[in-house]
Amino acid sequence: MLDSFLLRAALAGVGLALACAPLGCFVVWRRMAYYGDATAHAALLGVALSLALSVPLFPAVIVVALAMAAVVAGMSGRHAPDTLLGVLSHGALAAGLVAVSFLEGVRSDLMGYLFGDILAVTRADLALIWGGAVVVGGLIAWRWSALLLATLSPEMAASEGISPRAEQWVLNIALALVVAAGIRIVGAVLIGAMLIIPAAAARPLARTPEAMAVATAVIGSAAALGGLAGAWHLDTPAGPTIICAAAVLFAVTSAAAGVKRLLPA
Template structure:
């Protein structure tokens, strides 16, 4: 079954959606959209370093994404203007990554594949990495769900309950770096943030509880991946951007449904 490239692509898309969905909910609740963007952009620098050092792309992307996420978390706690900080770091990391790639000689690199994804070229090894990363992220989120939710809703309440918000932020940061590392092959560095945010934002108007929102986000993300893959195959369009376009259309439909419910 895994010999079929479309089956591998579908499994990869669903794996990324399952990993990104609950994490995306926390990104939406904490208003961390640019945080995810900065971490994703940094992954390109990780790709360049991996190729230069002849190491695993996953390891390089994970390491640099984690460093970026930790740096942003640390600096934001020291009262730096977070929007300015993220703007500087996101674009700087992407620029340094693209420049670093140009210095690599003797390596054939399809830069577009890392920027916009190459889901149709996913291998069985990639699937193992993607689903292994998804399982790890789900385990972390499941383990700390209540604590992370409390820290997200009210820091003072978290402290009163014996929960350290900084520890929960660290777990969220590590999870985000893992998702970026496993998703870069599927949707690319420029579209990872979209797959984190759009399914969660789509689920928000039609969800009554945080748990329902996370579950719906996973379903919406998986549906976007499968439908986007199908449309890309039928109309010969770029797969990663097509997946994001489907997610955006579902977001519009969800918000229209929410407006209709409120006006009824």
């Protein structure tokens, strides 16, 4: 059954959407969109490290993503957050591109690392993606209450014995896992969009955090399947088409929310 490359691509897209859903909600709630981009762009350095040292891609990307988180934590307070993340995001992307360009036989695959190649997903990739989704889902479910409290009120969380910094590292680890799993599907440039857009699209539809997480998973899965269908019929790149589908769903939910506000109660 998994011999069909389209079926493998669909399963990979849904798996990534499920992994991104709860994490994307916290990225939106905490206004960490640029942080997600910085982590994803740093993944290219992990690609270069993996190829240069002939080590598996997944752990190499995780190590670099966590190193980026440590750098951000260490430099926080010295610069405005948006300035710091802007420098690190673009700097990491440029450094990754330069590092990859030095490796022989890799330049032809550079577009795949940047924008992914979901149609080339293998059974081993599927196992990695769904395994990562299970780990991320379990991690977020385990820390859900603490993460919510630390997000809504760090001061109240601290008074309850919850460390906001420790909860931030839970998100950092989960984000590194998602980036490492998603780089094969939508690439380093677009993985941040897959985290942010479905969650932003789900926000007008949900009244509780849990409902928003579920709605995000549904919208992300719909974007993955709809984007694949669009890429198949229009002969367009699959990864960017998936993100376009997510953006369309965001426009639809935003418009629906706007119309609802205009209607009399």
